[in-house]
Amino acid sequence: MYQKPSAAFIAASWVALGAGMVGFLVGLWRSEMLLNEKGYYFAVLMYGLFSVVSVQKSVRDRLEGIPVTDIYYGISWFSTILCIVLLAVGLWNATLLPSEKGFYAFAFLLALFGAIAVQKNTRDSTQGSGSEKRNS
Numbered sequence: 001m002y003q004k005p006s007a008a009f010i011a012a013s014w015v016a017l018g019a020g021m022v023g024f025l026v027g028l029w030r031s032e033m034l035l036n037e038k039g040y041y042f043a044v045l046m047y048g049l050f051s052v053v054s055v056q057k058s059v060r061d062r063l064e065g066i067p068v069t070d071i072y073y074g075i076s077w078f079s080t081i082l083c084i085v086l087l088a089v090g091l092w093n094a095t096l097l098p099s100e101k102g103f104y105a106f107a108f109l110l111a112l113f114g115a116i117a118v119q120k121n122t123r124d125s126t127q128g129s130g131s132e133k134r135n136s
Contacts, residue, residue, distance in 0.1 A: 005121045013121050017114025021045070024107040027100075037094070044086050045108060049115045051079035056119045 024045055028038045054076040061068045087108055091101045 013117035020111025048083035052112045053119045
């Protein structure tokens with residue numbers, strides 16, 4: 001049974017994505033890190049957002065019987081785990097206060113959750129239209 005996502009869940013998903021990304025990026029902008037450190041954390045955030053959307057899509061495709069190669073499925077999961085590990089290692093070794101480390105970790109995880117939820121909602125919303133049923 002197909003059920004289109006509610007407007008409240010769509011809005012909450014976008015808020016989670018926006019709050020996570022904006023919070024993370026504002027934290028980077030205002031931090032006293034070197035530019036190369038800021039670049040590292042920015043790249044990890046962007047890589048993480050892409051990888052979780054890729055995981056969500058490949059998992060959903062498999063559930064719906066759309067062919068997904070094992071190598072792509074595995075790379076998607078590996079990339080997601082890798083970006084989380086890269087953030088954890090970066091924060092572990094950073095000379096930041098524990099509260100700052102926690103802020104970046106939770107902003108990052110909120111952004112990843114928001115990206116997954118937005119991708120799911122986008123797919124569910126277009127699935128009802130028929131024309132883009134398999135293209136999201």
